[in-house]
Amino acid sequence: MVKKGLEWAKSLYQDRAQRAKELRNHGKKVMGYICCYPPTELITASGMVPYRITGTLEPITEADAYLETLMCPYVRACLDLGVKGRYDFVDGIIWPHTCDNIQKTYDIWKHYVPHSYYHYLDVPHMSDPSSFEFFAKGLDVLKESLEEFSGVKITDERLTEAIGLHNQNRALLRELTYLRKPDPPLISGAEMTQVVLAAMSIPVEEANHMLRETIAEVKERKDGLKQGLRLLVYGSEIDDIAFIKLMEDCGANVVIDDLCIGTRHYWKDVSADGDPLVSLANRYLGDIMCPRTFRRSPGSRQQDLDNRFGYIRDFAQEFDVQGAILYIIRYCDTFEFDAPEVKDYLQEAGIPVLHLEDDYSLTSIGGFKTRIQAFLEMLE
Amino acid sequence: MAFFAGIDVGSVTTKAVIVADGELGVYHVAPSGANYRLAAQKVMEEALAKAGLALDDLAYIVATGYGAANADFAAQQVTDISCCARGVNRLFPQVRTVIEIGGQASRIIRVNAEGRATNFVVSERCAAGSGRFLQVIARVLQIDLEDVGPLSLKAKNPVTYTTGCAVFGESEAISRVAEGTPKEDILAGVHNALAAKISNLLERVGLEEECAITGGGALDVGLIMRVEQRLGVHLLVPPQPQITAALGAALLAEERSPISPA
Numbered sequence: 156m157v158k159k160g161l162e163w164a165k166s167l168y169q170d171r172a173q174r175a176k177e178l179r180n181h182g183k184k185v186m187g188y189i190c191c192y193p194p195t196e197l198i199t200a201s202g203m204v205p206y207r208i209t210g211t212l213e214p215i216t217e218a219d220a221y222l223e224t225l226m227c228p229y230v231r232a233c234l235d236l237g238v239k240g241r242y243d244f245v246d247g248i249i250w251p252h253t254c255d256n257i258q259k260t261y262d263i264w265k266h267y268v269p270h271s272y273y274h275y276l277d278v279p280h281m282s283d284p285s286s287f288e289f290f291a292k293g294l295d296v297l298k299e300s301l302e303e304f305s306g307v308k309i310t311d312e313r314l315t316e317a318i319g320l321h322n323q324n325r326a327l328l329r330e331l332t333y334l335r336k337p338d339p340p341l342i343s344g345a346e347m348t349q350v351v352l353a354a355m356s357i358p359v360e361e362a363n364h365m366l367r368e369t370i371a372e373v374k375e376r377k378d379g380l381k382q383g384l385r386l387l388v389y390g391s392e393i394d395d396i397a398f399i400k401l402m403e404d405c406g407a408n409v410v411i412d413d414l415c416i417g418t419r420h421y422w423k424d425v426s427a428d429g430d431p432l433v434s435l436a437n438r439y440l441g442d443i444m445c446p447r448t449f450r451r452s453p454g455s456r457q458q459d460l461d462n463r464f465g466y467i468r469d470f471a472q473e474f475d476v477q478g479a480i481l482y483i484i485r486y487c488d489t490f491e492f493d494a495p496e497v498k499d500y501l502q503e504a505g506i507p508v509l510h511l512e513d514d515y516s517l518t519s520i521g522g523f524k525t526r527i528q529a530f531l532e533m534l535e
Numbered sequence: 536m537a538f539f540a541g542i543d544v545g546s547v548t549t550k551a552v553i554v555a556d557g558e559l560g561v562y563h564v565a566p567s568g569a570n571y572r573l574a575a576q577k578v579m580e581e582a583l584a585k586a587g588l589a590l591d592d593l594a595y596i597v598a599t600g601y602g603a604a605n606a607d608f609a610a611q612q613v614t615d616i617s618c619c620a621r622g623v624n625r626l627f628p629q630v631r632t633v634i635e636i637g638g639q640a641s642r643i644i645r646v647n648a649e650g651r652a653t654n655f656v657v658s659e660r661c662a663a664g665s666g667r668f669l670q671v672i673a674r675v676l677q678i679d680l681e682d683v684g685p686l687s688l689k690a691k692n693p694v695t696y697t698t699g700c701a702v703f704g705e706s707e708a709i710s711r712v713a714e715g716t717p718k719e720d721i722l723a724g725v726h727n728a729l730a731a732k733i734s735n736l737l738e739r740v741g742l743e744e745e746c747a748i749t750g751g752g753a754l755d756v757g758l759i760m761r762v763e764q765r766l767g768v769h770l771l772v773p774p775q776p777q778i779t780a781a782l783g784a785a786l787l788a789e790e791r792s793p794i795s796p797a
Contacts, residue, residue, distance in 0.1 A: 510656075522640070525601070526657055529616035533652050 160368035161346060167353035174357045175206050176244050184305060187245035189233065190253050191415050191443050192278050194435045196425065197298055199359050200317035201305040206245060207355035208233055209394040212516055221263050227256035227486050228515035229392045234260060237268035247272025247304060249297070254447045254489045272304045281449050282441060291436035298432065314431040320359045325421040327366035328354065332418065334373050335410040336474060339380040342373045344388070344409025345396040351416050352394060380408060384534050387471050388412045389497060390482035391490055397517050398482060405527050411474035413467050419443060446493040464500045471506050478534050481510045507534060537594045539792060541618065541784025542579055542609060544602035547638030547666065547751060549574040550781040551582035553593070554789060561585040562778045571602035579608065595792030597784040601639055613787055615780045616644055616655050622783030623747050624650025626773045631743040634733055634762065634770070636752020638666045643736045645743065656739045664732040666752045668704060672725050675708045676718045683722055687757030690723030704728070726761035734765050747771040749779040
């Protein structure tokens with residue numbers, strides 16, 4: 156029987172590569188990418204399947220031979236899968252210059268993980284007008300390189316069509332997210348993470364189909380979730396449901412997030428007007444709210460903070476949360492630097508915050524449980 | 536008269552407290568060992584024996600601590616943070632900040648007038664901020680944990696620890712032993728390192744007086760002295776600092792019990 160909606164998402168979450176491998180056997184090329192920054196529209200427009208590279212919570216057994224253990228545990232987990240051959244079905248990879256750990260791992264990946272194609276995408280760390288111009292030119296280089304590898308000419312028409320499909324994808328993910336607004340929410344945080352990951356593992360047209368089925372299914376739910384304290388989760392690459400499930404098992408509902416495998420990936424659309432490469436540059440460099448990008452704020456300190464973190468406060472208010480959990484992966488300097496300011500900012504807005512730091516593998520889950528429970532007891 | 540109990544299954548010791556009419560009746564403390572389920576049972580039995588009661592005489596039991604789930608005879612589990620706040624509030628109603636030095640981790644808990652935690656921070660997984668660090672160093676120096684505090688007060692030149700890590704701290708202590716540094720100076724150095732860790736944790740949630748210190752770490756007079764020195768505040772110490780969370784659990788048991796005290 157063909158799986159549909161949430162069941163299909165769950166199945167893809169458990170075996171992410173199943174559909175991509177199948178398509179590859181039918182002659183399709185699969186293009187891997189890591190992080191939020193490579194524009195998937197260019198991959199789709201070249202007739203290839205975009206496939207998000209992630210890690211897993213399984214113990215890191217081989218990557219430690221190539222990367223020091225004090226590097227980002229998420230990147231180590233990704234590399235571990237790479238050197239174990241789990242990404243051998245991926246034809247090529249686009250690697251963005253985003254944070255230090257991802258940036259430096261490119262060479263190691265290229266040396267030890269065999270693909271037919273590698274592209275290193277320069278993403279400026281600034282967001283000034285010249286940065287956008289620079290990034291758009293870089294995307295043009297990526298476009299030409301993808302054309303050469305795929306043998307498909309990425310015309311403006313094809314690219315505009317791909318932008319339309321990915322905008323639809325994001326709109327559907329947002330629609331599903333809004334079903335977390337009621338109390339109790341219609342879809343749990345753990346289910347949402349499964350759906351987002353599933354959508355990152357199959358062609359965009361198929362993902363959109365799955366999302367439409369999921370939305371219809373979730374809207375029909377009668378015996379959904381229990382009421383509980385409503386939480387926001389802030390962090391980076393949470394690509395496993397274990398942590399979100401832990402909070403939900405403690406009786407809370409995670410109703411909104413600011414995560415890479417979450418709203419950071421789908422909250423903002425690409426403009427359908429004008430030069431498509433410029434639109435992509437504007438969206439990917441300007442609208443992904445990751446602390447790896449420096450945002451120049453000419454005003455007061457308060458304006459600077461509003462500019463950088465106002466959207467998190469807005470999320471918290473719009474989704475009516477009672478508390479926020481900052482989940483920072485250990486050695487993630489990029490997020491660690493911002494965490495104290497995010498914490499103060501949200502607390503000043505009247506949102507209680509619990510700041511947790513972990514090595515991504517969730518080995519000390521018992522200790523976390525106590526802290527989350529204590530936080531919930533405090534909020535009650 | 537109705538009796539209520541709290542049991543705190545900690546990573547190093549297990550504590551049971553029995554209260555009647557909101558007053559501390561008896562308590563018992565024993566090492567948790569490697570079988571928390573057994574420890575929880577035995578400590579509860581010992582406490583009951585001291586009180587001349589049977590398990591059935593207890594109207595309600597709340598379990599807390601790292602191994603709370605092992606106390607399967609308890610009706611409810613509450614986190615050690617909430618229990619500690621409640622326990623301190625009974626002992627010192629004026630306290631607004633608690634420094635809890637446990638075996639596995641240290642915690643700073645802000646408490647309101649009602650005995651509820653309003654904010655908290657827990658030292659990260661690293662053992663350097665916890666009582667475990669003292670155990671490690673005591674083992675290196677081959678002295679009993681009870682002697683650490685009094686001996687450290689004799690220090691003339693406390694050593695400076697350059698690391699915040701318990702594992703490196705151990706090898707650092709061994710290097711000092713090799714150099715012939717007196718034990719008391721090594722211990723005072725460890726206390727200073729712990730005091731610095733605690734002070735950093737406090738920065739995160741803020742210090743509001745009055746301030747109490749609880750947990751097994753509060754049995755160490757040397758540590759208390761160094762923390763007071765570092766923070767510049769006087770610390771209130773309960774007569775039995777280890778049982779604070781268990782006492783809080785027992786008081787919560789009394790509050791939450793469906794059977795109201797007679």
